[in-house]
Amino acid sequence: MRKWNSGLIVLCLLSVCLPAQAGYRSVLNKWTKSKQMYAVTDVHAKAIWHATYFSPEFRRAKAERHTKKKYLEPVEAAQYIAAEEKKQAEAHEFFVGIYTRKPYRHITSGSDSFWEMVLTTEAGEVLSPTLVEPVGVHPYEEVMYPYLNRWSKGYRVVFPKAPLGDSFRLTLRSVVGKSTLKWSP
Incomplete structure (x- = not known):
């Protein structure tokens, strides 16, 4: 009986914790895309990248x-959420791990x-970033963006606000590809 009660308690705790985890992960997966570029001659990766649209x-x-x-108190949490809402209204933002x-x-x-x-918006308008900011890859970033690893570089990439339409594209380009x-959506 004691083992059964302990098991029930653990199950209840997991049911409380997992939906939030699964919820974040499913939303992250919905808004994250990834691709790879390889050299044809030696099959070395030129770039492996992931981008999450905010x-x-x-x-x-x-x-x-x-x-x-971050275990934020209610006032801190409200301030953080207000700052995030302001960012949402001002620009298009991506987190890029590459x-x-x-x-x-x-x-x-x-x-x-x-x-x-x-x-590139659905209408074909091409926007250049207003900010490409390096973000250190630390345990916090690895938790928030699980596609990162020790070889990744993180970037916050911000574009001017413009109507994106029903579909849009983020392109990474250089002389190598x-x-x-x-x-x-």
Whole structure:
């Protein structure tokens, strides 16, 4: 009887914890796309990249998970959520995790960047990023974006606000190749 009660308690605790975890993961998976580029001659990876679009749905799920993982008090949580809502209203944002070979690592929003990222709306408007900000890959980022690993580089990529339409594309391109991720919510 004692084992049965202990098992029931564990099951109840898991049922409380897992839906939030599964909820965040399913929203993350819905708004994350990934692709790889390989060299034809030696099959080495030129780039392996993942991008998560911060849709209103994803930003809410991320904010909820962040407040739990950081153990924020209600006032802190409300301030964080308000700041996230402001970001949502001002721009289109992506979190990009990328592995590239050492010579191909330079990514910025400037003209000296090895890789260029552009966002293409359904109407064909091509947007350049206003910000490409390196984000360190630490345990927090690995929890929030499980596609990251020790070889990944993280970036916050921000584009000007424009109507995206029903589908949009994020393209990573350089002299060594081009790769496009497509969202069709």
